[in-house]
Amino acid sequence: MLTRIKDIATQLAPRLIEIRRHIHSHPELSGNEYQTSAFVAGVLSSCGIHAEEGVGKTGVIGEIKGNGKDSRTLAIRTDMDALPITECTKLEFSSRQTGIMHACGHDVHTTVGLGTAMILSQIAQELPGKVRFLFQPAEEIAQGASWMVKDGVMENVDAVLGVHVFPSIPAGSIGVRFGALTAAADDLEIIIIGESGHGARPHEAIDAIWIASQVITNLQQAISRTQNPLRPVVLSIGKIEGGRAPNVIADRVQLLGTVRSLHPETRNQLPSWIEQIVANVCNSYGAKYQVNYGQGVPSVQNDYAITKIIQLAAEEAWGDDAVQVLPEPSLGAEDFSMYLEHAPGSMFRLGVGFTDRMINYPLHHPLFDVDESAIVTGVVTLVYTAYKYFLSDISE
Ligand code: NI
Numbered sequence: 001m002l003t004r005i006k007d008i009a010t011q012l013a014p015r016l017i018e019i020r021r022h023i024h025s026h027p028e029l030s031g032n033e034y035q036t037s038a039f040v041a042g043v044l045s046s047c048g049i050h051a052e053e054g055v056g057k058t059g060v061i062g063e064i065k066g067n068g069k070d071s072r073t074l075a076i077r078t079d080m081d082a083l084p085i086t087e088c089t090k091l092e093f094s095s096r097q098t099g100i101m102h103a104c105g106h107d108v109h110t111t112v113g114l115g116t117a118m119i120l121s122q123i124a125q126e127l128p129g130k131v132r133f134l135f136q137p138a139e140e141i142a143q144g145a146s147w148m149v150k151d152g153v154m155e156n157v158d159a160v161l162g163v164h165v166f167p168s169i170p171a172g173s174i175g176v177r178f179g180a181l182t183a184a185a186d187d188l189e190i191i192i193i194g195e196s197g198h199g200a201r202p203h204e205a206i207d208a209i210w211i212a213s214q215v216i217t218n219l220q221q222a223i224s225r226t227q228n229p230l231r232p233v234v235l236s237i238g239k240i241e242g243g244r245a246p247n248v249i250a251d252r253v254q255l256l257g258t259v260r261s262l263h264p265e266t267r268n269q270l271p272s273w274i275e276q277i278v279a280n281v282c283n284s285y286g287a288k289y290q291v292n293y294g295q296g297v298p299s300v301q302n303d304y305a306i307t308k309i310i311q312l313a314a315e316e317a318w319g320d321d322a323v324q325v326l327p328e329p330s331l332g333a334e335d336f337s338m339y340l341e342h343a344p345g346s347m348f349r350l351g352v353g354f355t356d357r358m359i360n361y362p363l364h365h366p367l368f369d370v371d372e373s374a375i376v377t378g379v380v381t382l383v384y385t386a387y388k389y390f391l392s393d394i395s396e
Pocket of ligand 1: 104105106139164
């Protein structure tokens with residue numbers, strides 16, 4: 001079966017590169033993936049897969065039934081949106097949309113999803129169970145997965161696979177990780193309310209800017225002294241707004257930030273922990289405060305058994321040396337975790353780095369580029385993993 005899958009993938013390679021370049025030159029921002037989803041639906045239909053558009057707003061789903069010997073359904077998720085970045089690569093198939101670029105490789109993900117669908121549709125008779133393709137919009141704004149789940153895409157799904165390109169792994173290799181892959185990313189807003197006054201007479205006012213600086217300092221120090229150092233928490237204040245004039249003491253400051261964590265228990269105690277620190281500082285100096293903690297996406301926790309299937313499938317396909325077990329998670333976020341609230345699954349990293357280049361630019365960089373040979377690596381890995389999943393006895 002593996003040889004057959006590899007042969008079909010090799011034959012499809014030129015077409016897949018063409019597809020990837022088409023998507024790359026026509027990037028669309030999160031929630032606006034109209035052309036991309038119409039294109040995806042067209043390709044799915046051309047391989048005999050009924051495509052449903054408008055799922056999760058601008059997402060597309062398609063399903064391959066298999067031969068029915070296994071009642072399980074495996075979902076494969078690929079995201080489709082681009083970023084508000086001006087591409088500087090000067091590639092012949094560069095973005096034709098000024099200020100929009102596929103700088104996170106979602107063009108590759110979409111192509112890999114389509115290639116996987118093309119091959120699985122050809123071997124459907126030998127595929128024991130169902131495979132459902134989730135072409136997701138709006139990953140970059142961490143919304144698309146929720147939209148898809150709300151529209152029922154995870155109903156009757158027993159396991160879910162995901163893939164993300166990774167420029168620091170060479171093309172031809174993949175990275176798997178057992179357990180946490182990415183962090184939970186929550187939003188934080190803190191408002192400090194003081195009392196305005198003359199800059200020359202601070203004792204008659206309550207200085208919200210000074211108190212805000214104490215809040216920030218206390219939060220950063222408290223992380224190092226009161227959070228378990230083996231369970232990382234990153235809190236970054238990215239925006240401060242407050243004050244009216246150089247000689248007027250500010251009565252209101254707004255702090256906006258992001259809070260990242262890996263462990264669900266750690267995450268659960270963060271809202272009250274932050275509020276307590278803000279309260280302590282503000283109460284000391286007579287200020288009022290508001291803390292608004294917005295739950296973002298949870299951490300991606302890869303399922304052990306499913307990750308093992310990916311690892312073994314990839315090792316069989318590409319050799320043991322081509323499969324890295326990633327030693328560390330990332331504190332980035334991925335809304336793939338929203339699917340994992342409904343079924344176990346695993347996301348692997350697809351190497352797209354050029355081995356003959358000194359620099360492989362990182363994700364979200366205007367010069368980000370991928371070695372397109374990775375597309376076949378991704379497709380074969382997903383197809384063979386799907387096949388092997390149905391040979392496994394992971395129970396629902
Ligand atoms: Ni991405």
